Amino acid sequence: QEAASKPNVVILATGGTIAGAGASAANSATYTAAKVGVDQLIAGVPELSQLANVRGEQVMQIASESITNENLLQLARRVAELADSNDVDGIVITHGTDTLEETAYFLDLVEKTDKPIIVVGSMRPGTAMSADGMLNLYNAVAVAGSKDARGKGVLVTMNDEIQSGRDVSKTMNIKTEAFKSPWGALGMVVEGKSYWFRLPSKRHTMNSEFDIKNIKTLPNVGIAYSYGNVDDSAYKALAKDGAKAIIHVGTGNGSVSSRVVPTLQALRKDGVQIIRSSHVNNGGFVLRNAEQPDDKNDWVVAHDLNPQKARILAMVALTQTQDSKELQRIFWEY
Numbered sequence: 001q002e003a004a005s006k007p008n009v010v011i012l013a014t015g016g017t018i019a020g021a022g023a024s025a026a027n028s029a030t031y032t033a034a035k036v037g038v039d040q041l042i043a044g045v046p047e048l049s050q051l052a053n054v055r056g057e058q059v060m061q062i063a064s065e066s067i068t069n070e071n072l073l074q075l076a077r078r079v080a081e082l083a084d085s086n087d088v089d090g091i092v093i094t095h096g097t098d099t100l101e102e103t104a105y106f107l108d109l110v111e112k113t114d115k116p117i118i119v120v121g122s123m124r125p126g127t128a129m130s131a132d133g134m135l136n137l138y139n140a141v142a143v144a145g146s147k148d149a150r151g152k153g154v155l156v157t158m159n160d161e162i163q164s165g166r167d168v169s170k171t172m173n174i175k176t177e178a179f180k181s182p183w184g185a186l187g188m189v190v191e192g193k194s195y196w197f198r199l200p201s202k203r204h205t206m207n208s209e210f211d212i213k214n215i216k217t218l219p220n221v222g223i224a225y226s227y228g229n230v231d232d233s234a235y236k237a238l239a240k241d242g243a244k245a246i247i248h249v250g251t252g253n254g255s256v257s258s259r260v261v262p263t264l265q266a267l268r269k270d271g272v273q274i275i276r277s278s279h280v281n282n283g284g285f286v287l288r289n290a291e292q293p294d295d296k297n298d299w300v301v302a303h304d305l306n307p308q309k310a311r312i313l314a315m316v317a318l319t320q321t322q323d324s325k326e327l328q329r330i331f332w333e334y
């Protein structure tokens with residue numbers, strides 16, 4: 001009877017530092033990620049059973065720097081199956097923090113559900129002093145089981161904050177206050193209770209035109225970084241390797257070096273989509289035709305998406321359109 005009154009939350013474990021282990025309690029930074037299985041992870045936080053009926057599944061066991069597009073698709077398909085089942089109220093994904101922001105955004109774009117989907121990780125392994133994984137996981141399950149988290153898109157619970165999976169990124173390694181959004185957190189979780197302050201305004205989940213059920217494979221999209229004295233070799237190499245789009249990680253306004261401009265114009269003529277983003281640290285804001293004539297060059301701007309999130313959106317969008325104007329619409333709306 002007590003179980004019937006609690007929400008049913010499934011924890012999908014993928015690895016990362018939240019499942020990591022070090023040689024001693026003093027090893028907060030030196031450890032091996034993806035060591036501890038999901039059952040042990042759940043057993044390590046017995047208080048979870050006060051929040052929800054929790055069960056776990058090990059989807060993969062990897063450090064998130066090694067995640068592939070196939071891993072992303074596999075995870076997203078399993079999330080969709082669970083979201084469709086009547087006995088699941090919320091889903092938590094434990095994940096390495098390196099690419100957590102990419103996975104969270106991918107799921108935000110392709111999952112057709114208003115059930116809470118929470119992606120969570122930790123900055124320290126569970127074996128370390130002041131490990132942050134236990135509380136982050138507790139908070140994730142609390143949010144996943146709460147009715148007021150429904151319809152808010154994929155969320156990330158790190159360091160007591162509830163962040164939008166679309167906006168959040170890892171801004172720091174080592175520190176536990178690593179996950180920030182340029183537009184601020186959506187809320188806080190304290191002692192298992194959520195406090196909300198704002199809502200995402202971009203299209204996501206139920207309101208998204210993308211659906212994992214229609215996505216068989218993801219296209220090759222590469223990222224090339226700009227800096228002083230940059231040349232065009234990375235762009236050419238990506239195109240040679242079959243990239244359908246290249247995310248240009250520009251300086252400042254997503255600017256393009258005069259040495260690189262002719263190559264990007266030529267690649268666009270050859271059919272490669274060129275998407276300008278910025279490498280500024282606290283959130284880029286790239287506008288069309290600002291510093292570069294995007295209309296003339298038929299390039300796209302990533303607006304506020306960082307390069308790794310721009311890659312995710314470009315891959316998803318390219319499953320549906322090859323038209324640069326459509327691509328730009330999608331980059332404004334998601």
Ligand SMILES: NC(=O)C[C@H](N)C(=O)O
Pocket residue numbers: 015016017018033062063064065095096097098099121122123124
């Ligand atoms: N804190 C972490 O989870 C980092 C680790 N390299 C990972 O992404 O799997």
